[in-house]
Amino acid sequence: MKRTNRKQLGFTLVELLVVIAIIGVMVGLLLPAVQSAREAARRMQCSNNLKQIGLALHNYHDTFLSFPKNQAWATHGGNNFGPAATNSGISWRALILPFLEQTPFYDQINFGLPVTSNVGAPSNLALARMPMSAYLCPSDPSGDVTRPGPQYLWSNWCFPHTGCPRDVPVGVTTYKGFNGHGYDIPLATSTYPHAMFDRRQGPPLKMRDVLDGTTNVIFVGEISPEWYAWSSWMSWHSPMSSHRGPNHVHRVYTRIGQRTAAQHGWLDGFTANSFHPGGCQFLMVDGSTHFVSESVNFAHYQQLVHPQDSLPLGGLEK
Numbered sequence: 001m002k003r004t005n006r007k008q009l010g011f012t013l014v015e016l017l018v019v020i021a022i023i024g025v026m027v028g029l030l031l032p033a034v035q036s037a038r039e040a041a042r043r044m045q046c047s048n049n050l051k052q053i054g055l056a057l058h059n060y061h062d063t064f065l066s067f068p069k070n071q072a073w074a075t076h077g078g079n080n081f082g083p084a085a086t087n088s089g090i091s092w093r094a095l096i097l098p099f100l101e102q103t104p105f106y107d108q109i110n111f112g113l114p115v116t117s118n119v120g121a122p123s124n125l126a127l128a129r130m131p132m133s134a135y136l137c138p139s140d141p142s143g144d145v146t147r148p149g150p151q152y153l154w155s156n157w158c159f160p161h162t163g164c165p166r167d168v169p170v171g172v173t174t175y176k177g178f179n180g181h182g183y184d185i186p187l188a189t190s191t192y193p194h195a196m197f198d199r200r201q202g203p204p205l206k207m208r209d210v211l212d213g214t215t216n217v218i219f220v221g222e223i224s225p226e227w228y229a230w231s232s233w234m235s236w237h238s239p240m241s242s243h244r245g246p247n248h249v250h251r252v253y254t255r256i257g258q259r260t261a262a263q264h265g266w267l268d269g270f271t272a273n274s275f276h277p278g279g280c281q282f283l284m285v286d287g288s289t290h291f292v293s294e295s296v297n298f299a300h301y302q303q304l305v306h307p308q309d310s311l312p313l314g315g316l317e318k
Helices: 013-064 103-108 124-128 298-305
Strands: 175-180 218-222 279-284 289-293
Touching: 013 175, 013 218, 013 279, 013 289
Parallel strands: none
Antiparallel strands: 175 218, 218 279, 279 289
16 A cells, blocks of 8 residues: 655644744843834924924014014013903914914904903913924823813913803913023012013013023023923913923823822923933024933023023034
8 A cells, every 4th residue: 555645734833832932032122212213202292393483483583573472471470460461361372373374263262352261262261271282292102182180271371360161171281481490589689581482571582582502592492291280272371490400390290190199290390301212302592492410400400591692602512
């Protein structure tokens, strides 16, 4: 009788386990590279957002011969607030919308009414509740509207400070200008301006007021809505402070969702921070963007915020 040799088909168990192990190693090697590439793309998009904001601010200056100033009360320093506001408390981010190709949205805002007004269709409040992608860093996991809870939307998030609704989320921003090294510092202690968005009483700044040079002064920086309760893109709010260095807040709050309903994030949450590893991105007055390390010399960093202190010599550290 003739015998036939049958070849064994398929894999043995050992061979299958070896293949699975090899695939597992390859995935383990490739996953960090993929995640790094994705973050690099998000960081590039964030930088582009800041560049577009910079172009919009410059175009606003060309049109109105000054940079925009938040429409809200100003302070004389300390707790001396005044004069009484006669405007709406709407943010500079709303003022530059036409220069971000958002003219239809801008035309619906009633700048003569508070940001929380329900007058009109759509009303200012309805518009404030809409996200604005131009003001969102894609690396920030906070979302495009405020998260539930009073720690994400404080009772005085609007202006005037009475009757600020918190029942419905509002659209947030991850980009703010700087107020200076703190808040409500007396003018006798530090003359106006001590930053490009100094909220104290004073005129809107012009290009000529940037005595330190436009390449040497920070204009706008990143700040995550996760760490403080005044993050509406359309409302005036306080500009952020340089009393702490970049990403200092990550040493105060070590995880997302850590703040309680009683913690509004003032003051450390009002400092520059991001979810980019190692630092934050900033827009300079000349329109350029730079990534600044969280280990930057602190005194040097603070000097970059002031437009008229003749410091730092040599400008931004490379």
